[in-house]
Amino acid sequence: VETTGKFEVKGKVNGELNDTTVPKFDVEMVSNNASFHYKDLPKNVKNINIDTHIVNETGIVNDTYVNIDNFGFAIDQDVFNAKANIKNISENALVNAELRGVINLANVSKAYPVKLEEPLNGILKADVKTAFDMKSVETNQYQNIKNSGRVTLTGFNYSGPEMAKPVSISIADTAFNPTKINLNQLSLKTGKSDVNVTGALENFYGFLFKNQILKGNFNMSSNTFAVSDFMAPTTNTTEDGGKKTEAVKIPIS
Numbered sequence: 449v450e451t452t453g454k455f456e457v458k459g460k461v462n463g464e465l466n467d468t469t470v471p472k473f474d475v476e477m478v479s480n481n482a483s484f485h486y487k488d489l490p491k492n493v494k495n496i497n498i499d500t501h502i503v504n505e506t507g508i509v510n511d512t513y514v515n516i517d518n519f520g521f522a523i524d525q526d527v528f529n530a531k532a533n534i535k536n537i538s539e540n541a542l543v544n545a546e547l548r549g550v551i552n553l554a555n556v557s558k559a560y561p562v563k564l565e566e567p568l569n570g571i572l573k574a575d576v577k578t579a580f581d582m583k584s585v586e587t588n589q590y591q592n593i594k595n596s597g598r599v600t601l602t603g604f605n606y607s608g609p610e611m612a613k614p615v616s617i618s619i620a621d622t623a624f625n626p627t628k629i630n631l632n633q634l635s636l637k638t639g640k641s642d643v644n645v646t647g648a649l650e651n652f653y654g655f656l657f658k659n660q661i662l663k664g665n666f667n668m669s670s671n672t673f674a675v676s677d678f679m680a681p682t683t684n685t686t687e688d689g690g691k692k693t694e695a696v697k698i699p700i701s
Contacts, residue, residue: 453482453496469507476501491559495522510538523559526550528574536581544579547597553604570604570617576624585653586660593653595624613639613677628652631666639677644669 459475477500485492499518504511513535520529528549536542553568576597584592600621607614621632629652634645647666654660 450485450487450492451483453480455479455482455496455498459502463507470504470509470512472504472507474501474503474505486559486561489558489561491523491555493521493523493559495520495527497521510536512537520549523555524552526552526555541582543581545577547574547576549574566606566608571602572599573601574599578624580653582657586658588651588654590627593626595626598623611638612679640672640674641677642671643673 456478457475459473461471461473463469463471465471477498479496479498481494482496483492483494484496497518497520499516501515501517503513503515514533514537516530516532518529518531520527522528526549528547528551530545530547530549532543532545534541534543551572553570553572556562556568557564574597576599577595579594581592583589598621600619601617602619604617604620605614606617615636615638617634617636620634623630623632628648628650630648631646634643636643645666645668647664650663650665651660652662655662
């Protein structure tokens with residue numbers, strides 16, 4: 449791996465660990481315009497900037513806080529940036545985060561040796577802000593939850609053994625607000641079928657962090673909808689140990 453730039457981790461720890469307190473500590477991770485390039489891959493990850501602090505000034509666990517003042521990188525012309533801070537971690541975690549950037553999914557495996565069963569492609573764009581506390585999530589106090597922004601995915605194609613036909617998503621457009629995640633548009637094609645979906649998800653954070661019920665309401669329209677485009681074939685073992693593939697049968701009353 450070829451690397452440029454600096455990546456530093458420094459900090460200090462002072463105190464004792466017991467049943468009521470932890471050592472005081474201040475850990476800093478910093479990187480300025482770093483990059484890395486795997487020699488057997490065509491692209492590199494560049495402009496890596498990290499500025500993160502993990503601090504406890506009192507020895508009380510709940511007083512630990514994490515500040516990610518900057519986390520960013522670029523692959524080709526696509527730039528991704530994020531920042532976040534988390535505090536009050538053991539009693540009622542307070543989270544404030546921002547994500548903004550563009551990622552060409554096809555470039556991920558061209559810059560980092562990740563193993564994928566099927567190659568990724570498509571353009572992911574994100575511009576999202578969120579601020580919430582865990583008690584408000586648990587009690588559905590949406591007035592205390594601040595969400596805004598959009599995430600879009602375009603030109604995404606996928607095929608795999610669990611799919612009857614390759615799926616092509618021309619656009620998936622989601623918008624975030626304090627109470628819902630709105631699916632403004634989902635347009636996809638598979639085989640002869642075309643599907644357009646709009647709708648909304650409710651209680652997303654409760655589902656994500658507290659295993660609560662995820663609620664949704666969606667509307668779907670289609671000019672052509674062939675059930676066979678969505679029914680993957682099944683494979684059965686014959687008496688002689690061979691495998692026989694057949695389409696899934698849907699009973700008709």
